[in-house]
Amino acid sequence: MNSQQIILASRPNGMPDASTFRLEDKQRPELKAGEVVVKPTHFSVDPYMRGRMNDAKSYIPPFQVGEPLSGGAVAEVTDSKADGFAPRDVVTGNLPWATEAVVPANGLKKIDTKLAPASYYLGILGMPGLTAYFGLLDIGKPQPGETVVVSGAAGAVGIVVGQIAKIQGCRVVGIAGSDDKVAMLTEQFGFDAVVNYKTAPDLTKAIADACPDGVDIYFDNVGGEVSDAVIANINFHARIPLCGQIAFYNTTDVPVGPRIQPMLLTRSVLMKGFIVGDYKERFSEGVRQLAAWVSEGKLRYTETTVKGFDKLPEALLGLFSGQNTGKMIVEV
The missing domain is CATH 3.90.180.10 (Medium-chain alcohol dehydrogenases, catalytic domain)
Structure with a gap:
């Protein structure tokens, strides 16, 4: 056949x-x-x-x-x-x-x-949900009252990251690329604020305005200028789960941007790249918890x-x- x-x-x-x-x-x-x-x-x-x-x-x-x-x-x-x-x-x-x-x-x-x-x-019960679950909880280690920023917030991983952060008692700020996505994230998925990176005249200031207490956890799905703007607002002892760099996937040259290492050093920031396969021995744990949150109506x-x-x-x-x-x- x-x-x-x-x-x-x-x-x-x-x-x-x-x-x-x-x-x-x-x-x-x-x-x-x-x-x-x-x-x-x-x-x-x-x-x-x-x-x-x-x-x-x-x-x-x-x-x-x-x-x-x-x-x-x-x-x-x-x-x-x-x-x-x-x-x-x-x-x-x-x-x-x-x-x-x-x-x-x-x-x-x-x-x-x-x-x-x-x-x-x-x-949500597959690779994107597990990526959000382990990246945020294992690397980000969110604490109640902290501010979590998620780039690519309207994507498959970002939507789940934001909701898990809310379950953990955090203030959640998303970054997305259209007004429709901004409205969806705030009205349907409980984000406290969302910045449209395509229309913000000064992205670093827009993130600062949305995060008056700074950024404690940055879940990075994007990289590039968006991440530069977020890291400019990073707090002491912040954590950065490095999940994706979609801004660079189709580039043909090596982009040059701000050197972030001094910021990470002087503010004692942890940045850790990860692949969901790193957690394959714990997948059943993640699926059980994600499924429970879905059935309880805590995750949409x-x-x-x-x-x-x-x-x-x-x-x-x-x-x-x-x-x-x-x-x-x-x-x-």
């Missing part, structure tokens, strides 16, 4: 475009012992995928030219030669961008779609859903122009 796949056609220089990807038909291989056939229903697109398009050493191997891209997905098992998996099981895992695939069962996890919608296992979530397998490249590129609110999901 043939399957459609989305292939990395070439490595981009700067911002990818439609020519970076190619849609191909491919014969599905024969099912072997320990494998299952899966038919994806939902794909996650995430900023880290841009880094995997470069032929560079990182925490995860690069995509290969001529091979399908891959990422988090929810799928239905349609055939199985693996113990513990049967047709109609719903699973999640890292899957190729294909309409159907044969994959090892040991990389899959069964999920219960009666507890939460399938797409939630790619968002939103998604941007694009329909159609062939829309995967378009949805991925949309992340870099802020087209998503919350998690960007492609529904097949």
Whole structure:
């Protein structure tokens, strides 16, 4: 049986475009012992995928030219030669961008779609939710009354970070790129204030006005000039979980900005980069707590859903122009 796949056609220089990807038909291989056939229903697109398009050493191997891209997905098992998996099981895992695939069962996890919608296992109960949970609580260590600033606040991770910070008793200030996102974060997700970085005439002052007591924790999803402005307002003994640097993912030169080390040094600030995989042994803890907060109504979530397998490249590129609110999901 043939399957459609989305292939990395070439490595981009700067911002990818439609020519970076190619849609191909491919014969599905024969099912072997320990494998299952899966038919994806939902794909996650995430900023880290841009880094995997470069032929560079990182925490995860690069995509290969001529091979399908891959990422988090929810799928239905349609055939199985693996113990513990049967047709109609719903699973999640890292899957190729294909309409159907044969994959090892040991990389899959069964999920219960009666507890939460399938797409939630790619968002608030998946990698973005766990990233927010461990980054904020383990590195940020929020205390009641502290001020937490979140860049990329309307994204899949940022929305969860802000709400967990509120649960911990903090004042939460978001940074986002449109007035609609500002309104959503304050009216629907409980942020105390949100700064529109695209319209603020002086971003450093706008953050200072929103954080009259300074910044105790900065959850950095963005980098660049936004982070420069936040760090200018950082408090003594502040903590900075370094989660993402989307401002640089498509740059073709090395940006030059303020040297932040003197600020970090003289104010005894901790900045720590992390990858959610650092906490894989504690994932079950994080999912349990996130699910409890969702069921208690303490955590809310939103998604941007694009329909159609062939829309995967378009949805991925949309992340870099802020087209998503919350998690960007492609529904097949």
